Amino acid sequence: MTTTPQRKKLIEVSIPLEAINAAAAREKSIRHGHPSTLHLWWARRPLAACRAVLFSQLVDDPSSWPERFPTEEAQDAERRRLHRVIERMVPWEASNDESVLNDTRWEIARSVAWGLGEEPPANGDGKAILAYLQEKAPPIYDPFSGGGSIPLEAQRLGLLAYGSDLNPVAVxxxxxxxxxxxxxxxxxxVNPKARMELERGHWNGRGAxxxxxxVRYYGQWIRDEAEKRIGHLYPKARLPDGSEATVIAWLWARTVRSPDPAANGAMVPLVSSFMLSTKDGKKAWVEPVIDASASDGWRFQVKKGTLSKAEEEKLKNGTKAGKGQAFVCALTGAAIDRAYVQAEGKADRLGRRLMAVVVDGNRSRIYLTPSHEHEVIARSANEWHIVEEARESFLSAATPTRAMITGGVCSAYGLRTYWHLFTPRQLVALTTFSDLIAEARQRVLAEAHASSLSDDPTPLQEGGTGAEAYADTVATYLGLSVxxxxxxxxSLVSWKASMDQAIHLFTRQAIPMVWDHAEPNALGNGMGALTVTINNMMRVVESLVVAGPGHIGNINAAKNNYxxxxxxxxxxxxxxxNIGYADLSDFFYVWLRRALSGVWPDLFRRLAAPKAEELVATPYRFDDSNPPEWTRITPALFSAWPGMSAKERAEAFFMNGMGETLTAMRKAATHTEPLAIYYAFKQSEVAADGVTSAGWASFLQGIADAGLVVDGTWPVRTELSNRMISSGTNALASSIVLVCRKRNEDAPVITRAEFIRLLRRELPDAIDDIRKAGVGPVDMQQSVIGPGMGIFSRHTKVLEDDDSAMTVKTALAIINRVWEEIDQELDAVFDANTQVALTWFATYGFDTRSSGELITLANAxxxxxxxxxxxxxFEDLRGKTALTTRENLxxxxxxxxxxxxxxxxxxxxTARVLxxxxxxxxxxxxxxxxMGTAGDQARKLAYRLFEIATQKGWSQEALVYNELAQEWPHLEDAGTRVAQPTTRPAQAAFDL
Structure with a gap:
């Protein structure tokens, strides 16, 4: 059965990719109030990209309404207007701007209304627009919602937002x-302080x-109550003048028993750097000092002053050794190899010595030599029953091994369970905070009952909105804060000497070993303190745009019935x-389970995050020591199991599960809007095989096999533009948004020859649309895949000459070849002078050569x-010649x-003037x-010159043409704003 004609959406034709990528890259530097700072989750998509993609999935391309935009010029103009809407929408500053958001929502409502044969609410009537969208617009669903970026942006746009994930932490x-x-x-x-102010009419908040x-109020209560119970574990430090100061952090060094007999069995430090502060004028460092009266015959001494460059570099190396050795003994200089340290760690024989104390010195850090008293107090926490309980129960699960995640693991050095990752004092503090949440919840419940909230006993997990659910809500955020x-x-928090501050563990997707680590003051007022953490989280919550309801479920994507x-x-x-989400998330799961299993019993019913069904290709889960489960694989895959390697099994499991997931998506998707699927390239994949890599081809094959048509591929970047081109290579984007449609059930079968003919006929117009959108040449190779794969995947099969089905990998190679041929054929359209210049540039660049070589090219x-x-x-250089450089124009x-x-x-x-x-x-x-219509040819030439410069390895020259091509739509807009010239239009010379 053939479906009714579909209206093309903007994302299927053109989007202002450069503006989206620039906003996405800038977003990485936004911290305060950004939703990613509510709680860590790995590899979140930039909100700017999510917002733009959702908008473009729902807004019609002008070509869908020929009666409203009858000419190509009118459609181009409307397209550029919609691009400006996106450009205004994607910056971080616009994310809470109601004026911008209302204009954006109206554009979506207009497309929805026109599709229904209606007129949208008046632009500017924010409430009416929101009501219309939530009644008439299709809901958004992300079956891999992770950190929630896509549902959050759907909600911001006024749409009904749904998401789900297998991982309870993500949910x-x-x-x-x-x-x-x-x-x-x-x-x-509802807290008492706020209610008193309410009686005076002081509260005028909105949203959340x-x-x-x-949450701030009851978080402060937990902190204050904890100080009563464990405050003595966090003593102040005495300054040289006898006064006291609050400790910001204690800095520790791990120790190991020296293997050198001359050290007499002393525990010696394992330090990656002795520098405490590298700021000019404030340099501070620590040195191990031989002292017979000290434990093991040495102690740490903090020093301040000036250092030569050589002295500082030496201190930065700590006790680290060269290749093949891990460290050197601070007492004897003997080598301590890595295998020895690992063996001692696995035998639980690594120690810890206080290296320095960092205190608040009135707008600056003060570094103090550690006192015996502070070390004794810290070690006293080891005697608390809480520590023993944590070790034997909820923190006894194993930490990830190198087989589970890449990027470094600490388990190789004996930190093999979660309790190994925390100092005794940290275990006491985190457990105390967790246990106080239940008490705080009871206080919230009492105050909520006394306020205007209903007495509905339905808990939050079951959808309640009364006092009981509100108490659960406050407890949820407090649990997330712990x-x-x-x-x-x-004990894997590092101290960054260049910033004078502690750096949290998960700076990357790994749990690496840290030798000298920081222990921030959990009851203090700096990084690593409970109240600071809560305040930063609540900056997110209070700034959320609550434009409509949302729902996030705990569902396995491959089994999702939507x-x-x-x-x-x-x-x-x-x-x-790419990322072992489940293995890494256990770090948070163990604490959330202790704090919130009563509030979210279904989410935290397991001892750890679910792993067997997780859709990642991790070979360690598929070796012979981990027999397959019928719930994880199909019978066909199970029968092939014995003859497959662990890597092959993992990839087969992933593709099988992804196939089920894509099929479920297709069944649940609307017929009127396209699907958008982000594909994240691995770094090794980007560097090696690029757009023809096996992983990329396999993913596209899975999409085609699931009955989906790929008709758009938009490269999304999160890096700055000056990193796009390196050493003359075309650097791939970090991810690609695949735009997909449901394939017609009666889609025909075509031959290889017919496929190539269709590519030659349809790609030129598609490429032109992509260029008009301002997609830079650096992104063209990935962008052209979309319309090319659209031709391939809209057919049931493309048959090779031997009647076998063409693979996606073969199709990609053909698409790239046809694209290159189309670009080369364009050369013949340029004027003769430009053709000669183009040939010269491809051979010599801007170098000088003999005039005879130019005569040969000119004659041709x-x-x-x-x-x-x-x-x-060209310049006449008397027997020699060269292209006129931009500087000499x-x-x-x-x-x-x-x-x-x-x-x-x-x-x-134009490049010179720009x-x-x-x-x-x-x-x-x-x-x-x-330039008039000559401008269109000039834009095309900029792309051609980029390709030549890239192939030649001329990186700086390639950047010039990439920038020019990306800016061209903006230059066209700028041109319409300036006074029109009175002289003849330039295009008259190029009406070919």
Whole structure:
């Protein structure tokens, strides 16, 4: 059965990719109030990208409405207007701007309304627009919701937001961001202090601000109550003048018994760096000092002053040794090899010595030599029953091994269970905080009953919105705060000397070993303190745009029957073995389970995060020591198990599960909107095989096999533009958004020859649309895959000459080859001067050569060298010649007044003016406006020059053309804003 014609969405034609990528890259530097700071989750998609993709999935492309936009020019103009809407929407500053959001929501409502034969609510009526979207717009669903970025942005856009994940930690984070805040939006806080102010009429909050205020209040109560119980474990430090100061952090060094007999069995330090502060004028460091009266015959001494560069470099190496050795003995200089340290660690024989104490010195850090008293107090926590309970029960689970995650693990050195990752004092503090949450919850419940909240006894887990559910809500955020705090309260927190501060554990997707570590003051007022953690989290909650309801469920994506359908699918699935989410998340799971198993019993019913069904390709789970479970694989795969390697089994499991997931997505998706699926490249994949890599091809094959058509591929970057091109190579984006449609059930079968003919016929227009969108040349190779794969995947099969089905990998190679042929055929369309310049550039660049070589090229194009010199494209150097460099081009030039105008000049002059001190976008835009239709050819030439420069390894020259091509749509817009020239239009010379 053939489906009715579908309206193309903007994402299927063009999006302002560079603006989206720039906002996504900048977002990485945003910390305060960013939703990612509520709680750590790995590999979140940038909110800017999620917001733009969702918008473009729902908003119609102008070509879908020929009666409203009847000409190509009208469609291009409307497309550029929609691009400007996205450009205004994606910056971080716009994420809470109601004016921008209302305009954005109206655009979505307009497309929805037109599709229904209706007119949208009036633009500017925010409430009416939201009501219309939640009644008429299709819901958004992310079956791999992870940290909640996609459902959060759907909610921000006023849409019904749904998500699900297998991992309970991810589900709880998503609920805290998306599901819970709308339940209590607009409600005042219930704590006693706030209620007193309410009686005086002082509270005027909105959104989830009341909830945030309560979490802060009861978080402070937990901190104060904890200080009564364990405050003596956090003593102040005495300064040289006799006064006392609050400790910011204690700095520790791990120790090992020296293998050198001359050390007499002393425990010696394992230190990666002795530097405490490397700031100019404030340098501080620690040195081990031989002292017979000290334990093991040595002690640490903090020093301050000036250092030579050589002295500082030496201190930065700590007691580390060269290759093949781990450390050297601080007493004898003997080598301590890595295997010995690992063996001692696994035997639980590594020790710990206090290295320095960092205190608050009134706007600066003060580093003190450690006192015996502070070390004794810290060690006294080891006697608490809490520590014994943690070791024997909820923290007894094993930490990840190298087989589970890449990037370094600490288990190789004996930190094999979770209790090994914490100092005794940290175990006492985190457990005390966790246990106080239940008491805090009871206080919230009492105050909630006394407030205007209903007495509905339904708990939060079952959808309640009364006093009971509110108490659960406050407890949930407090539980998340303890979980987040654990990231800074563990023995793998490092001290960054260049910043004078502690750095949390998960700076990357690994649990690496740290030798000299920081122990922040959990009751203090700096990084690693409970109240600071809560305050930072609540900056997120109080700034959330609560535009509508949301729901996040705990569902295995491969078995998802979609409780709501049809839906618009937008998702970021896991990619092979990039990240071991389940293994890493156990670090947080153990604390959340202790704090919140009573509030979320279904989420935390297991001892650890579920791993057997997790859709990642981790070979260790599929070796012969881990027999397969029928719930994880199909019978066909089970029968092939014995003859497969662990790696092959892992990949087969992943692709089988991903196939089930994609099929489920297709069944649940709407017929009117495309699916958007993010594909994350592995770094090794990017560096090695690029767009024809096996992983990329396999993923595309899975999409095609699931009955989906790929008709768009948009490269998403999170790095700055100056990192896009390196050593003349075309660097791939970190991820690609695949735009997919459901394939018609009666899709035909075609041959290889027909596939190539279709590519030749359809790709030129598609490539032109991509270029018009301002997609830079650096991203063209990945972007062209979309329309090419659209042709391939909209057919049931493409048959090879031997009647076998063409693979995706073969199709990718053909698409790339046809694209290159199309680009090369374009050369013949340029004017003769430009064709000669292009050939010269591809051979010599801007180098000088003999005039005879230019004569040969000119004769082939039937043009004289004098014409090439007169046009200004080439310089006559008396027997030699070269392309005129941009620096030597005339500073005063107008395409409308140039009687020998060439496309080459249009490109080089525009690039010159765009980057000139007295130029810029407006001046360059004026040139583009004067070019008329010649500007379209100039844009195409910029792409061609980028390809040549990239192939030649001319990185700086490639960057010039990449920037020019990306900016071209903006230059066209700028050109329309300046006064139109009175001289003849330049395009008259190029009406071919």
């Amino acid at each position: 709880l984070i998503g609920k805290a961001l998306v599901e819970i805040p709308p339940k209590f939006a607009g409600r005042p806080p 601000q009341g909830l945030a205020e309560d 979980s987040k705090l654990a990231d800074s309260q563990n 409780p709501v359908r049809p839906v618009v699918v937008s998702t970021d699935p896991p990619y092979y073995d 194009k039937n043009i004289g060298t004098n014409a090439l010199f007169d046009s200004g494209v 005339p500073k005063v030039w107008s395409p409308a007044a140039d009687k020998t105008l060439t496309i080459w000049e249009c490109v080089q002059h 980057n000139a001190e007295d130029g810029g976008a407006e001046a360059a835009g004026r040139l583009v406006a004067e």
